[in-house]
Amino acid sequence: MYIYDKYDxxxxxxxxxxxRDQTARYLEGKITDEQFLPLRLQNGLYVQRLAPxxxxxxxxxxxxxxxxxxxAELSRDYDKGYVHVSTRQNFQFNxxxxxxxxxxxxxxxxxxxxxxxxxxxxxxxxTTDQYAGVAADELEDPRPWCELIRQWSTLHPEFAFLPxxxxxxxxxxxxxxAAIHVHDIGLEVLHNAEGETGFRVLVGGxxxxxxxxxxxxxxxxEKEHLLTYLEAILRVxxxxxxxxxxxxxxxxxxxxxxxxxxxxxxxxxxxxxxxxGPTTLTAEEIARAQSFFxxxxxxxxxxxxxxxxxxxxxxxxxxFANWVKRNTREHRVAGYRIVNVSLKATGYxxxxxxxxxxxxxxDLADRYSFGEARNSHEQNMVLADVRQDQLLELWQELQKSGxxxxxxxxxxxxxxxxxxxxxxxxxxxSIPVAEAIQTRFDDMDYVYDLxxxxxxxxxxxxACGHHHVGHIGVLGVDKKGQEFYxxxxxxxxxxxxxxxxxxxxxxxxxxxxxxxxxxxxxxxDLRQGDETFLDTYRRVGIDPFKERVYA
Amino acid sequence: xxxxxxDGAIVEDADNTEVLDxxxxxGCDDRTSRAVVLEPxxxxxxxxxxxxxxxxxxxxxxxxxxxxxxSYGRELRERGYTGELRAVGAxxxxxxxxxxxxxxxxxQMDDESQLEEALASLxxxxxxxxxxxxxxxxxxxxxA
Numbered sequence: 001m002y003i004y005d006k007y008d009x010x011x012x013x014x015x016x017x018x019x020r021d022q023t024a025r026y027l028e029g030k031i032t033d034e035q036f037l038p039l040r041l042q043n044g045l046y047v048q049r050l051a052p053x054x055x056x057x058x059x060x061x062x063x064x065x066x067x068x069x070x071x072a073e074l075s076r077d078y079d080k081g082y083v084h085v086s087t088r089q090n091f092q093f094n095x096x097x098x099x100x101x102x103x104x105x106x107x108x109x110x111x112x113x114x115x116x117x118x119x120x121x122x123x124x125x126x127t128t129d130q131y132a133g134v135a136a137d138e139l140e141d142p143r144p145w146c147e148l149i150r151q152w153s154t155l156h157p158e159f160a161f162l163p164x165x166x167x168x169x170x171x172x173x174x175x176x177x178a179a180i181h182v183h184d185i186g187l188e189v190l191h192n193a194e195g196e197t198g199f200r201v202l203v204g205g206x207x208x209x210x211x212x213x214x215x216x217x218x219x220x221x222e223k224e225h226l227l228t229y230l231e232a233i234l235r236v237x238x239x240x241x242x243x244x245x246x247x248x249x250x251x252x253x254x255x256x257x258x259x260x261x262x263x264x265x266x267x268x269x270x271x272x273x274x275x276x277g278p279t280t281l282t283a284e285e286i287a288r289a290q291s292f293f294x295x296x297x298x299x300x301x302x303x304x305x306x307x308x309x310x311x312x313x314x315x316x317x318x319x320f321a322n323w324v325k326r327n328t329r330e331h332r333v334a335g336y337r338i339v340n341v342s343l344k345a346t347g348y349x350x351x352x353x354x355x356x357x358x359x360x361x362x363d364l365a366d367r368y369s370f371g372e373a374r375n376s377h378e379q380n381m382v383l384a385d386v387r388q389d390q391l392l393e394l395w396q397e398l399q400k401s402g403x404x405x406x407x408x409x410x411x412x413x414x415x416x417x418x419x420x421x422x423x424x425x426x427x428x429x430s431i432p433v434a435e436a437i438q439t440r441f442d443d444m445d446y447v448y449d450l451x452x453x454x455x456x457x458x459x460x461x462x463a464c465g466h467h468h469v470g471h472i473g474v475l476g477v478d479k480k481g482q483e484f485y486x487x488x489x490x491x492x493x494x495x496x497x498x499x500x501x502x503x504x505x506x507x508x509x510x511x512x513x514x515x516x517x518x519x520x521x522x523x524x525d526l527r528q529g530d531e532t533f534l535d536t537y538r539r540v541g542i543d544p545f546k547e548r549v550y551a
Numbered sequence: 552x553x554x555x556x557x558d559g560a561i562v563e564d565a566d567n568t569e570v571l572d573x574x575x576x577x578g579c580d581d582r583t584s585r586a587v588v589l590e591p592x593x594x595x596x597x598x599x600x601x602x603x604x605x606x607x608x609x610x611x612x613x614x615x616x617x618x619x620x621x622s623y624g625r626e627l628r629e630r631g632y633t634g635e636l637r638a639v640g641a642x643x644x645x646x647x648x649x650x651x652x653x654x655x656x657x658x659q660m661d662d663e664s665q666l667e668e669a670l671a672s673l674x675x676x677x678x679x680x681x682x683x684x685x686x687x688x689x690x691x692x693x694x695a
Contacts, residue, residue, distance in 0.1 A: 007690055010678045018675045022645060035643050038616060121616070151680040151690070157652035158625055158683075161618025238622050243591075273629055278682045278689055285691040 001062050001372060002147045002292045004112045011155065012109045015116055019043045020102035027099065042122055042160065044115030045101055046424075053422065054093040054101060055118035056108060060128045060146040060170075061089030061375040061382075065362035068373060070111040072358035078104050083358070084418060085343060085351040087466055088125050088167070089375040090118055094422055116154055121162045123153035123234070128170045129177040130376035133293055134338055134384045136330045139189055140197065142172035144289035145226065148281065152227045159234050163241035164249035166234070167206075179377065181205050181213050181497035182469060184251045185233060190220060197223045203233060203263065204255030207463035211499040212252045215260035217267060224281045231279060232271035236263070296370040296385055301335030306388040313392050323395055326406040326448070328386075335388050341373070341381040341398060342405040342413070346438040349431045350416040351379030360401045368394050377466075378415055380408065411453045411520075412438045415466055419459030419476060420483065426459030428476025428483035433457055433512050440513040441520075450520065451532045454493070469493040471533045472519060473500040474512070485512055489519070489545055490537045501542050504550055515549055522548045554666055555637070555659040556647075559673060561666050564659075568607055573598065588639070591619040595626055602632050610655070612640035621653045628654035628684040644669035648676050654684035 004012070019039070026036045040046075044055040056071070063071075071091055075083050078100045084092040096104060108114055117124055126146045133141045149168060153159070159166070169178040172189035180186025186202035198220040205214025221229050233251075240258075242248045255263045314321035329338040341361060343351050353361075361381060365373045368390050369383035376382055381403075386394055398404040407413045414437065417423065419430030434457055441447050456470030460477075467473030473488040484506035491500030507515050522545050527536050537545075552563040568586045571579060576587040577597055586607035589595070598605075608627060610620040624636055637657035638650050644665060647658060651673055660666060682689040 005694070007678050007694060011676065011680065014676045014678070018645075031643075031645075035615065035645075039645055121618075154680055155649075155676065156681055157649035157679075158621045159618070160649055161616055161621065161646075235622050235626075239619055243617060243619075273626075278687055278692060282691065288691070288694075 001064060002059070002143075002289075008151075009109075009112070012112070012114050012116075015043075015114060015155070016102065016105045016109050019105060023098065023102050038120050038161070040098075040101075041120035042117055043101070043105065044118035045098070046119060051095045052098055052101070053418075054096045054104065054115060055086065056083075056091040056093070056113060056115050057118050057125050058090050058113075058375050059150050060126060060132065060143055061130055061377070062143065063373050063375065064111075065365045065371045065373070067111045067113055068358050068362035068365070070107060070113070072355040072362070074104055074107050075358070076355045081355045082352055084349070085353065085375045085379045085381065087377050087379065087415060087417070087464055088118075089127050089130070089377050090125055091375070092418070094418070119165075120160075121164050121166075122160050123156065123162075123166045123168065126150055126153070126168045126170065127178055127183075127377060129173055130374045130378075130382050131177060131329065131338055131384065132172070133295075134331050134333075134336075135173050135177075136332045137174035138332065139172050139174075139191060141290070141293050142170040142178075142189055143293045144286065145172075145187070145189065145199075145223075146170050147289050147292065148227065148285070149230070152230070152279070156234075158231075159238060162234070162238055163243045164246065164251075166237070166251065168230075176493070176495045176497070177377075179466070179469065179493040179497070181495075182207050182211070182466075182493065183214065185230065186214050187226075192220060199223070199226060201229065201233075204252040204260070205497075206250050206252040207466060207468045208250065209247050209461045210250075210252065211463070211468040212256065213497055213499065214252075215255055215263075217260060217264040223286065224283075225275060226281060227279045228274040228277060229267070229271055231274055232267045235270050236266045240266070295333075298333050298336065298385070299387065301387065301389070303334035306335045310388050310391065317392075320392060320395055323404055323406045324391060326410070327404065327408045328391065331385070333385075337386050337388055337391060339369075339383040339386045339391070339394060340376070340408045341383060341403045342408060343380050343403065344407055344413045344438075345402050345405045346412065346442065347435065348402075349418070349421075350414050350434050353381070357401055357403060360397065361403070364394060364397055378413065380413070406444070407447065409452045409454075410447050411441055411450055411455055412447055413455075414438065415454070415456040415470065417458050417464035419457070419465075423459060423464075425462055426476060427461075427478040428459050428485060429509070430457045430459040430465060430474075430476060433474060433485065433509060436509075436513040437516050440517060450523070451530070453533045454491075455516070456491070466493070467491070468499050469497065470500060471537070472516065477506050479506065483509055485509065487515060487519070487549075489542055490534065492534055503542065504546055518549045519545055553659065554663045555657055556666055556670060556673075557635070557657045559670070561670065566607075570607075570609060577601070589620070589623055591617050595623060598627075599630050602627070602630055605632060605634055607635050607637065608632065609637045609639050609659075612638060612642040615640075615642045615646065621649060624650065624653035624655050625684060644672040645675075647672040648674075652679065652681075652683040652685050 188200040201218040202214035420426040458465035488500030588609040
């Protein structure tokens, strides 16, 4: 993973000192609430319903065991001993006090972490595939590019007061696991006929109040121009994005208003002033970034023997076998598997992890996965480099600590924002809805029979729970002060991304599990062969579901 | 006389140069003796042809959260403007580092009593990743 040198450390340390001073001046009354707002947001600090919320940056989701232990320690010392994995692969603290935040940031800086630009109208954490570097379907590792973007966007002087927040995601694999079609900028790593790396650039995708799939504005951008081209896009957005209406301020509205062709022209024009300038990436810098993401020292295993042993372990223990089947994925190196650490046990808020569990993941990472772990945007964690012959031991440890729920990618692996239990923006609670659905569908064999199914829940139209791209999406809405839930169907986050279609009038909280059950029954009745929920929906449309639910 | 920060020091501004809005400035005969003030939302394109005639540019920040002026600064400097670039309006001291990096060398704050303390904010950071006006090379071309 990327390791700070003296420059990176100095920048993060100076940021801590700056925010320490700003917080002190705020507490002394020298900065108004209005002035402090963007300053604290750009250091990750929200004011929530019951307490502040601090969002910690986890660049492209990658963490060392040392960092995990520090997060555990900070959550114990300054919070209630648990944190939340967000859909931007970050960690969130739910109960810190404002006065303690500078100390928390100093603690983070001591392990090369920060909370810079995790909120506010600026460039946010760049996200990517949680299986980056190990996925079998990968063209090349996207993380060096993410790191180059991270450095370029960190404390960028020109783009700290944009019309609205700005999110970039990078995908370098056949399957898009980074949802690049619904980001302000989505970058798809490609190789041209000469084998040179470049990027397909999508702009203006997004969720929120107006969900839109991004438009391609460049089919192949040569790699050295990545940062100058991004700078040109941001400059056009900074100058022309709407600032009169918060709900129309995202770049997607600008791209739609100008049209993709006019937007592309504006970017090209701005780019001419920047192209080939000093921000053009050098071969040395690209190589430097790549040098941090080399393959660890994989043991060359006797793949056949390891596979045979795993086979026999699976035959001896069907519960283990099931977990291997559901929660591990193919690794590009023979003899290794990618292990997903589930944070979706029924009865616990999706994506929450305790300080003790964090320490266990850190220990397991050290023992089984070269000391590294990842956060996924589906709010689970990943140990990416596990030897096949160590899967059984690892599973036993995960079982003991409640992190082996074998539901990855199935109905009960719910994506869910913190919702009205925590968030002051929320219209409705989301965690109890997730729990009611998980409880209703407690027959795992039935859940497996349904096949892969994304159920995404957001407590408001800010869409932190990515409800628009759930095969089933649930959105909390406010109806005259009461919490209701709107259901949408047919959203999808892959390369064939689609935005869900609203089913009809919204439902009460206590009816939600039943509504989901009716949708599932409809699917089961209409399903042909091995169709997934999405396949069936795309074939039959929304009407049969509507008729059943509102009958 | 109004006080402002210029090139890192607090000075009293004895300059009485007349300040015109962009359209008026572009249309006037004696541009080299008049300053121009830029407002958010203006198109700078027509100004670029007259960079050499500008004696002083003011960029107004009606609200501190409107970041368009940051791009103005860089665009003017990137196109060769070397004179005084002055931020005026509602910007706050916590933005001084970023403004400086975007090419601003003068800061006229609404509240003059804050100038002394604000000077410290110019030095919030001593190292940066990006290329900018004060440091034309990005860190990756300078790492030792």
